[in-house]
Amino acid sequence: MKILVVMTAKATLHLLDGEQHPSGFWAEEFVVPYQIFEKAGYVVDVATIGGKTPTVDQTSIDPQFLQWVRPQGSPDDDAVNAAEYVRVVENTPQLNKPLALESLTEEDIAGYDGLYVSGGHGAIGDLPKSDELAQILRWWLASGKPLATVCHGHTSLLALRDGEGHWPLEGYRMTAFSHSEELVTNMAGRLPLILEVELTRLGAKYEKADAIWDSHVVVDRNLTTGQNPYSSKALAETFLKQLSAA
Numbered sequence: 001m002k003i004l005v006v007m008t009a010k011a012t013l014h015l016l017d018g019e020q021h022p023s024g025f026w027a028e029e030f031v032v033p034y035q036i037f038e039k040a041g042y043v044v045d046v047a048t049i050g051g052k053t054p055t056v057d058q059t060s061i062d063p064q065f066l067q068w069v070r071p072q073g074s075p076d077d078d079a080v081n082a083a084e085y086v087r088v089v090e091n092t093p094q095l096n097k098p099l100a101l102e103s104l105t106e107e108d109i110a111g112y113d114g115l116y117v118s119g120g121h122g123a124i125g126d127l128p129k130s131d132e133l134a135q136i137l138r139w140w141l142a143s144g145k146p147l148a149t150v151c152h153g154h155t156s157l158l159a160l161r162d163g164e165g166h167w168p169l170e171g172y173r174m175t176a177f178s179h180s181e182e183l184v185t186n187m188a189g190r191l192p193l194i195l196e197v198e199l200t201r202l203g204a205k206y207e208k209a210d211a212i213w214d215s216h217v218v219v220d221r222n223l224t225t226g227q228n229p230y231s232s233k234a235l236a237e238t239f240l241k242q243l244s245a246a
Contacts, residue, residue: 010122024055033236051100119151170203
């Protein structure tokens with residue numbers, strides 16, 4: 001049993017005002033699903049564009065910052081969680097030597113049971129621009145196997161088109177990092193794109209949690225989507241159910 005985790009290789013994000021903002025992958029969105037997948041008995045491979053070692057967003061391992069990216073009233077386990085994220089990131093060999101997306105063939109992709117796209121603002125900078133990733137996702141969607149994305153991992157879906165130029169996920173129910181959540185980040189008004197806006201424009205039936213930063217997961221056919229970092233646990237557990245049923 002194998003799961004392929006696709007991650008951003010970007011360490012910065014080019015904002016609309018020209019700033020190269022420090023970024024990368026969001027620790028919780030990799031660590032929590034990774035641990036859940038491994039505990040369930042799955043072999044987990046990591047792949048990035050160019051096989052480049054992914055960079056963890058430093059704010060995602062800062063316990064002082066984590067209080068701002070979870071719902072109000074949720075348990076204050078920020079220090080413990082941040083320490084665990086650091087431990088896993090520093091001791092996961094797949095992060096040090098990820099597979100290169102460009103090297104993966106259709107046969108390679110067919111060897112996986114599930115495909116999960118992790119998030120982080122860095123994903124905006126490279127995932128929607130990769131022709132190779134788009135091809136992998138076309139192969140994957142054609143296979144009908146379970147696909148999961150969380151938060152900004154959904155940027156990987158934006159460039160997908162079928163043979164007639166249509167977005168193949170039009171009409172799917174899904175969630176993603178919300179415009180409301182983007183507006184309270186320090187990059188508000190400077191981001192190259194807003195996922196909620198882009199997905200809706202392409203024809204997705206967008207949904208989100210009632211409260212900002214709350215966990216929200218949506219399943220439609222073989223696609224499982226999570227809204228934000230706090231959705232990582234529920235997303236991974238839901239994805240495992242999809243894999244079991246496949």
